[in-house]
Amino acid sequence: MSGETGPRHVISSVTGHPKFNMALPEANRKNYTVGGKALFKYGALHLHYPIERGLVTRWDDMEKLWKYLFEWELGVKPCRQPVLMTEPSLNPRETREKTAKVMFETFSVPAFYLSNHVVVLVDDIKEALCYVALEPEKELCKKPEEVLREYKLPDGNVIHLGDQLYQVAEILFAPDQLGVHNPGLSKMVSSSIMKCDTDIQKNLFAEIVLSGGTTLFPGLEKRLMKELEQLAFRGTPIKITASPDGCFSKWIGASIVTSLSSFKQMWITSADFMEFGTYVA
Known part of the structure; x- marks a missing residue:
């Protein structure tokens, strides 16, 4: 909620639909399950992930997820709450317009604002084991046993990962390794x-x-600092702040912005939507 220091609820962006025509006790008058409950019952459900790489790909499931958040998690009526959402940098125009349409026509929100911001197994491996190498060339010289890590799969099997653990994040600093001819993170910042x-x-x-x-x-903060010191003018003081709640930074920023009196003029109101349609998004 606006003005609060952290999100009240964090749920997985997934909906579960019964594989068979049978009522689910957890569903309570709805023929689908959301978030952690869906993941827990994955054996009896078809799992749908409405967001892929930051983009909405299943609108019906996305609406179910929003409805669940409004009514069950937050316990609010969306028709009484202005809503701010964040979007990925390359969010297609049609997605922006569809989001605004759903918010105003399906949930009847009084005001809306869409703000730009700069597969479960894979994400878990990334969060648990991957890292940024300060000097990637030295990583190649390490013995296999120095970098090898184990990861236990849900079925009990164990896989071993080595160089991949730092090569995943290396793409942030050297995208040319994937044939992407764009500057890396450090050069983009500089x-x-x-x-x-x-x-x-x-x-x-x-x-x-x-x-x-x-x-x-x-290791990301140290690597970024090292490369920025090489790119900036000699003697330029550099300070990088990394919040321990970095994954919620966009949420916290939105909470602060929407609580400011000066933000009121930024809202797209339902009257604006009625007059200009989806192009107002």
Whole structure:
């Protein structure tokens, strides 16, 4: 809720639909289950993940997820609550418009704002074992037993992972390894700052904030600092702040912004939607 210091509820973005035509006790008048309950009952359910790589791909399930959040988790009526959502940087226009349409027409929210922000097994491996190498060339020289880690699969089998654990995150700093000819994280940060007025560049280098779940990779902050020191002018003070609640940074930022009186003029109201349609998003 706006103005609060953290989210009240965090749930998995998944809906479960019965494999067979039988009532589920947990469903309570609805023929689907959401979040952790769906994952717990995965054997009897078809699991649908409405969000893939940050983009909504199953709108019916996304609506069910939002309905569950409003009515069951938050216990609020959306028709009485302005809603702010975040979106990925390359969110398609049609997705923005569809989101606004659902919020206004299905949930009858009084005001809405969509703000830009810069597979369960794989995510768990990434969060539990992957890391950023400070000097990736030295990682290649390590003995296999120095980097080898075990991961136990749900079926009890154990897999062994080695160089992949740092190579996953290495793409953030060297995307050319995947044939992507774009600058890495360090160069993007430096380039963005250098494009700003020279009067504020020094302050920007000293106020870098990491947000988002990916920034929680062990070693990312040190690697970014090392490379920025090489890219910035000699003697430029650099400070990187990484919150321990980095995966909630976007939520916390939205909570702060929406509580400001100056944000009221930013809301898209239901009247705006009625007048301009989905193009207002």
